[in-house]
Amino acid sequence: MTYFRVQSPKAVLFASLFGLFCFFLSSPTKAEIGAHILIDAKSGDVLYERQSTRKWYPASLTKIMTAYVTLKAVRDERITMTSPVVQSKNSISEPPSKMGFKVGTQLTVDAALKIIMIKSANDVAVALGEAVSGSEAAFIAEMNREAKRLGMRNTRFVNPHGLPDNAQVSTARDMALLARAFWYDFPEARQIYKYPGIKFGRKPLRSANRFFLQRVPGANGMKTGYICNSGYNVAATVTRRGRTLIAVVLGARSGLERTALTRELMDKGFKKRGSRTNVASLTGSSGNPPADGYCRRNKKPGVEAMMARFDMQPKAKRGFLSALAPTDDPGSVLRPGTAAVSKKSPASAMDSVTLPNGKTDWNAVLDRTIGPERLEYRPITVTTGVPRGAAVVARLPADDVPLPTTKPRLAQAAVVADQAAQVQAEEVNPQAAAQPAYGSLFRKGKGFAVPVPTPSPR
Structure with missing residues (x-):
């Protein structure tokens, strides 16, 4: 004989809620931010991190190493900041983002560094490498030697710009090591990547990092990057009250999400002191890069999703069910998860970022998710040509690339x-x-x- 036990309504409700709770914890997430890490620049202490040793495609964060190797060559007196960089036939063949200068166009090392760190021009990155090392291949070899010296164990460079190549990989941890070395070894370079854009002739070229620079208190900038297989990447620094933090975010779904998460990491990081883990002590690899087509699998989050996740305005108290939803708290080390996106954000929040005609007020979205604009947009002017007295290169055949002299000296005119x-x-x-x-x-x-x-x- 079979007996049936009748459960009370309270027991049924509890069982249902418990099942819902387990579903939220166990259900796979469709969207993700690949990896991130936040470190104290001075001590190297890891304040927050998630999958920071997972291999990832660096995209244009590669250009931090391109600038690092270049500035090291300046320090070693192999070149100077006014040495010529010449667009070669090899360099102009790179896909956009690019400046598109004609073969034989000359500019200084200083101008080239500004262009690659702010505009992220791929053609100029190759030309700069050729000017420093004599050939693109020789420059890439220097990049990998520096990566090995810095302890970037899971990094391999095959080009100086970061355009798609699945053989070019790094990790958030390795990029944090590079960003830290770049910050301390070449403090002069901070005067390059702090600008939100460049002006070439009458053409303004805005940096993808401009909202971070203009809206986040104490932002110094550094470098952004994007290819489809990597998503939206950034390495950024912020200094407040004499303390500098470095964040690396890999695989965000949009430029806004990348910037908002970086801002959130910074805000939480400045409230935290010390850690038992140092960035140099993180070892091993926690996974392989994403499969091809990463950007197509991770669609850009909408306004409601961004407001639900990153709105800095005080929110109403959440109900019990919404409290069970998974979050992507940067304090949860190595725990996968994404932002909990409610079907409908609080009406007050959405109303505040919606114009009378029903369209999105993107300035209001930026104010609420990144912060109000603190600095006006002021680009730095960049020109071609080299100063009189520098090692001017004569007109060259299309395939010729000038080699830097052994120890050139700045001319008096320069x-x-x-x-x-x-x-x-x-x-x-x-x-x-x-x-x-x-x-x-x-x-x-x-x-x-x-x-x-x-x-x-x-």
């Missing part, structure tokens, strides 16, 4: 030009007088964050 530029900068910004002139700290033998091996006598 020195005068640098001094005049500094005086002009001090007139515009009186605080500039208290700062060292750009490039004045490039001295051979100056210490590096990671010791540089002594060259072989051979």
Whole structure:
């Protein structure tokens, strides 16, 4: 004989809620942000991280290493900031983003660095590598040697720009190591990537990092990147009250999500002190890069999703069921999950970012998810050409690439030009007088964050 036990309504409700809770915990998530890490720049302490040792495609974060190798060559006196960079037939063949200069166009190392760090031009990145090392292949070899020296164990470079190539991989942890070395080894470079755009002739070219720079308190910038297989990447720094934090985010679904998560990590990080884990001690690999077509599987989040996840305005208390939804709290180390997106965001939040005609007020969305605009848009002017007296290169055949001289010296005309530029900068910004002139700290033998091996006598 079979007996049936009648359960009370309370027991049934409890069982249903418990089942719903287990469903939220166990159900796979469709969208993801691949990996992120937040470290203290001075100590290297890991404040937050998620899958930071998982291999990922760096995209244009690659150009941080391109700039690092270039500035190291300047410090080693192999080139100067006014040495010529010439567009070769090889360099102009790169796909966009690019400047599109004609073969033989010359610009200085300084201008090339500004272009690759702000505009992220792929053709100029190749030309810069050719100017530093004599060929693109030789420059890539230098990039990999530096990566090995810095302890970037899961990183391999096969090009100097980050365009799609599944052989070019890194991790959030490795990119944090590089960003930290770039921050401390070349403080002069901070004067490059702090700008929200460049102006070339009458053409303004905006940086993909401009909202972060203009809206996040203490933002210094650094570098963004995007290819379909990587999603939206960024390495960014923020300094507040003398303390600098470095964040690396890989695989965001949109530029806005990338910036909003970076802002959120920074805000939480400045409230935290110390950690038992150092970025250098993170070892191993926690997974392979995403399969091809990553961006097509992870559609950009809509306005409601962004407001539900990143709105900085005080929210109404959430109900019991909404409290059970999974979150992507940066404090949950190595725990997969995504933002809990309700079917309908609070009416007050959506009303505040909707115009009378029903369209989205994107300025209001930016104010609520990243922060109000604090700095106006001021691009830096970039020109082609090299100063009089620099190692000017004669007109070259299409396939020729100039090699830097062994130890070129700045011509007197270039020195005068640098001094005049500094005086002009001090007139515009009186605080500039208290700062060292750009490039004045490039001295051979100056210490590096990671010791540089002594060259072989051979």
